Structure formats: C-alpha cells, structure tokens
Amino acid sequence: MGPPNGRVPSPIDDYALIGDGRSAALVSKNGSMDWLCWPRFDSDAALWRLLDPEGGFWRLEPTTSYRVERRYEAGTNVLATTFSTADGSARLLDWMPVASERAKREILLPEREILRVVDCTRGSVEVELELSLRPGFGEQRCRIRQPSAQSVQFECGRSAWLLRADRPLNLSGRTVRTRLSLHAGERAALSLTHGEDGPLVHVPFGDRTQQALDRSLAWWRAWSARARYDGPYRDAVIRSVLALKCMTFAPSGAIIAAPTTSLPELLGGPLNWDYRYCWVRDAALTVRALYDLGYDEDASAFVGWLLHATRLTRPEIRVLYDVYGRPPEHERQLAGLAGHQGSRPVRVGNAAVSQLQLDSYGELIHASFELARRGAIRMDGEVQRLLRDLGEFVCAHWDEPDHGIWEPRSRPREYTHSKALCWAALDRLLDLNARGLIDRVPRDRFTQHRDRIRDSIERRGYSPRIASYTQAFDDEGADASLLQLAWYGYRRASDPQMLGTHRFIRDRLDAGGGLLYRYEQSRTDGEGAFGICSFWAAEYLAAGGGTAAEAQALLERVLGYANDVGLFAEEMDPITGQALGNFPQAFTHVGLIGAALALEARLKGSDLESHP
C-alpha cells in the first residue's frame, strides 16, 4: 500500500503504452499520463513530466493510500489499472479510441482522443483529477477557457485541446484539479481531444463512451487474434506485436523506433536520444516480425512508405526519416528541461541522420527479399529499380568505414557486422534475380563484389587467435550484433566460427542474469545491458548454436525483465533489472518475437538457420 504519488515522476518501467496508430501516450502506475505528443509521434510533447517534474501531466489517482495492479485488457492496447484503498476499489481504463476505416465512414470521431474511465467496483473511492497541459514542451502559449462547467478548452496556436468530463471540472489557474467521489457501480468518464483541421468534435458520454470502448476492444482483439504464433510465449509475443502496432504510423506506413525521447541509457547521464523517428534498419526488422506473424498489410505499407521516403535521396538512404519520409528536425537540446531523473540533456531531433550506416542496406534488402519471395509485396518496376539502386550503392561503398548498427558518435570504422550485411544485400539481390523476381541485375558485378566482401571479412574480420568474428576489421573487440550473422545466412549457427563467436561474446559481454551488453564500451560508458542482444542470443541458440533447452532457458530468463504489463525498454540495468533508454523500444520487442519464432521452429523441427 503506497501513498498517492502527487507530482513525483515514475521510473521508466512504471509506464504502460496506449496508442492509436498515429500517436502514443505513456501512463504510470499511479494513473498519471506523463507523456503525450499530438498530433504525431514526433510532435512536441504536451504531457512531458516523464522528462521534468514540472512538465505537463494528466493524473487520476486515489486521494488515500492504495495498492495498484495493472494489466492490458486481453489482446488489446486498452490499459486497466485497479486501485484498491481501505474504503474500496476503482478500475481506471485508459485508451485511445480506435475503429475500422469502415466504421469511421459512419461516425464522426475527433482527430485525436484519449478516453479515461474510472469505474468504482467496491465500496467508495475518491479520485483526484489533475491536468496540467503544456503543449510544445511548455513553450507554446495557450488561451485557456471554460466553455461549460464540464469542459475546459486550451487554444494553442492552430491547435485546440478540449478536456471534457461527465461531471463539473474546476479550473484553477492553468491547471484543472477536481476530486471525483465514486460509489460502487458508479462511473466517471473523461475525454481529451485535439484538433487542428477544423472544429473539435464533441462525442457524448454514457452509451457513446461504452460504444467507443467496445469498438476499441473489438478492433484490437480482432487484430491481435490474427497473429500466427501458438507457442508457449504467446502472451509475450502478442504484447510485443501490440506494442509494435502502436509504433506504426498508419497514415504513411512508417514504423518508429520508440515513442519517447531522451529516456536515459545511463540514469543521470548524457546518453539521451530522440527515437521518435523511423530508422530504416529498425523498421525493416519490425516489418519482418510483423510479416512473420501474419500481418502482410503492414509489410506492403512499409515498402510503399519506403519508396516514397527515399525518393529524394536515392540511391543513398538516410539512416532515419520522420513519419512522412522527411529528414528529422535538426538535433537540438531543450535546455530548460531537467531530464528524466536528472538525465540531461533532453534532445529533440537526431543527428545520426547524417551518418553512413551500411548495415541498413542489408537489413532493408533482406527484409524485401523475405517479403518478395513470400509474395507479400508487388515487385513492380519501381520496387525493382529501388532494390537495384541500393545494390549499386552497396557495390560502390561497402569498403568504406561507417558508423554501424550502434551509430556511435565517434569516428567511423570498418564494422564487421556492416560488411556482413553488405554481403547479405548483394547475395539476396542475386537470389531474387535467380528466382525471377527482379530483372536487369548486373550479376557479374554483384557476384564479384559479394565475393570480395566475404573475402575481406574472413581475412580482416575474423581472428583465428580468439576464434571469433570481431567487432571491426583488424581488431579483437566483441560485438553482440555478430550473433546475427547466422540469421543472415553468412554462416550456419553451428559452424565452428559462429560457435567461437558466440563463446567470445558470452565471455566478453555477459552482463549477468542472461543479459548481454551490446559491445565492450558499454561497461566503460556505464550503459545497461542491451535488450535485443539477449534475445539475439536466444535466437542464435534456437537456430542451431545450442540446444532448444538452452534457447528456452535463456529466453525465459530474459522475458523476466519485462515490466508488469510485458513491455521492454531499449536496455536493462544488469544489477537492478530496471528499464533504461527509450520506452517501449520496438527493437527489443522485435528481438523477442524473433527469438520466440526461432524457438518454435526449432521445437517443430524446421530449419531457421539462415535464409533459404
């Protein structure tokens, strides 16, 4: 039983995600919505207490001490938080209403909306509502007025925000603060809407609220029920795919890396980055995970987005784009923000956009290969031209140093993982050509470069002394991304070179508790263990690098680091298990799905070692 938390921001893993495929919000265990960017993922935040105790928030919390339990309604992104006090219990439901496009043609819905409903289920409970809306990270000036006793409107530039309730609201200065007294069987409903494109839409409460809830539950359940996975980790896989869906920007098909910015990789440290953009690499991996689970339409939508996004930079692809395929805004620091638990600076925008990350080409071509050979994307002239152009770019640049998958802000190096992905890019293009799915491929040139890349890797990216592939050429560092070489078909997982690499990575990067650091510098930098690396290790074992039992044991250990609602951040503190970095992180959940699918395939006796 804990006291009301008032204005104290929560640790990262106290949060749960809600979303509608265009935007997302984070809600803490104490019922405080501390992160909201509207109208898009990368818009400046209006609720941002996650990054500053003085930031905007929307809290619904009992006024007396309480115990709290949370879960998502099964198969949905509707969050249910149950508060139990000495006098009674109340269940808080938080969600962004969703509906099918067909239903949207029949009903008028707000551009953006969050519904919060408190149901008193036992005795009586008093809940305090507090809303401090501070759009534009507090920089945007708003005119606040109360058009009726039950609503408060914020007019901020060309956007308007409207808080409505089914009972009177008290506006005190710039904050809405109201106590809601509920007895068993009573419900209080609140709605926050946002509009830029016209008058705000007022949806009545009562039956309409229940209909919005039923519609959202039905949509999410129908969507999640389509997942093609019936293995022992179905709950974790479904939660992961639901989280990934919340990070898909439906109007364009882009997939963002995480819905937050500047959650620290080191508490109190400067490793704080903005992940609210679409990394081509992360998105390609995500779309493959979605496709593996049966969500074909997300795969083809992503390819459509990619064709559009890369139009201005082709054949070079940027490392990341915004959700509309534009370059992200220039990286800047928000000097006025205290940062999450004092972790400064808070950054908006991402300077990694100007880096060369050669592995992105391999990830993208490999994902396209997987989708094309299964008929998930139409290989029309435009797609073929893009893929050929990417292959030509790889031929021209594979021998250059780059910033690699981990995009360090130091000098570029010749990362072995990047070279292996360049090899995979050309190999998959040649394979697509052999299958008749892409024509006019310069086979001789692609073959020649592919073989030269492999030769370079074997000469300079493998050390016989340590019997392992190495982080970079002519170097003997360990890097967990090398576990993926088996997945990309560079070597079989059971080859001695890969077994040695796995052993070396375990020796050098073991963070304890089944966790792995991504590379050796992680220890010096003080960052946490990297979520996806631990899942890669489980996937590698499942793919033939170990026994199924070893893979299963590792996967189960790593799954234990999820928070109470099954979400993972980018990293975990290897000592406390606390989540670190942006949250939730698509990459980590992609790793989880990959490991679960690899293990299922191993248990069913299929070969997942490499691309066919």
Place this chain on the structure above:
Amino acid sequence: MNYGGWALWGFIGTIVLTTVMVGSQRLSMTRINIPYMLGTMVTPNRDRAKIIGIALHLINGWLLSAIYVAAFHALGRATVWLGALMGLVHALFVLVVALPALPGLHPRMASDTRGPEVVEQLEPPGFMALHYGFQTPISVLVAHLVFGAVLGAFYRW
C-alpha cells in the same frame, strides 16, 4: 473563342507544367508526382498508374486551361503577366485547398486520421503538400506560373 488556339496552347502549357513538376521530382526537389497521384486513383499498379496519370493530367490541364482562356476573354487581353498571375492563384488553390482535401476523394490515399488500420496507400499531402518535401510548394508554384505564362503569351483570338 479561338478553339484551335485553346486546344494547342492548353496542351502545350500542360506538357510544360507536367515536365516541370516531374523534372523537379527527378531532381530530388520534391516527392510530389501529380500524374502518379491521379493514376493511382484508377489502378494500384505503380508503373501503369504513371502512364494513366499522365493522360489524366493532360486532360485535366486541357480542361483547366479553358478557365484561363475564358478569363482572358472576359478581361479582353492575354499577356504573360496576366497568365502568370492566374497561374499563381491556381497554384495557391492547389496547394492550400485541393491537395490537402485530396484524401477525401482519392481511393488509395490515406488521411491524417487513418489508423491503426494499415494498407498500402499514398501518404496524405498535408498543408501546402509539405509532407512531400519542403520544396514542394516551390515546384508547384513554378509549374503553374509557367503554365499560365505560356497560355498568356501565346493564346490569341
């Protein structure tokens, strides 16, 4: 009205406008591709959409040039500057009104309120079509200025 002049210069103006817009896309200034956007109203096949879209765009341009010609007659004169001024108004209408409203008409274009349901669709253009690149308004503006200027310079009755 000089129907022959309208047909000839309306056609040539549209050819020039289409060339400027597709050219600016090829020069990586913008991702807007009006013929492609029109063509995808008819077919999801990207390659065929471009061909069909060019035909539709030529017909569109031809029909719209009739409004320019009618205005020249109403004002009793046709000059480069008058044509360019009309092109400016035309471009502003396209950028501020027509393109942002297109998702309501286009069967294969998403709107900003789409989601979470995903299908492969064209991205919505947004205000001033800025979702297609920050130089998009310049490309649209220049193309329509040239379109109007060609009509104003060469149409005679």
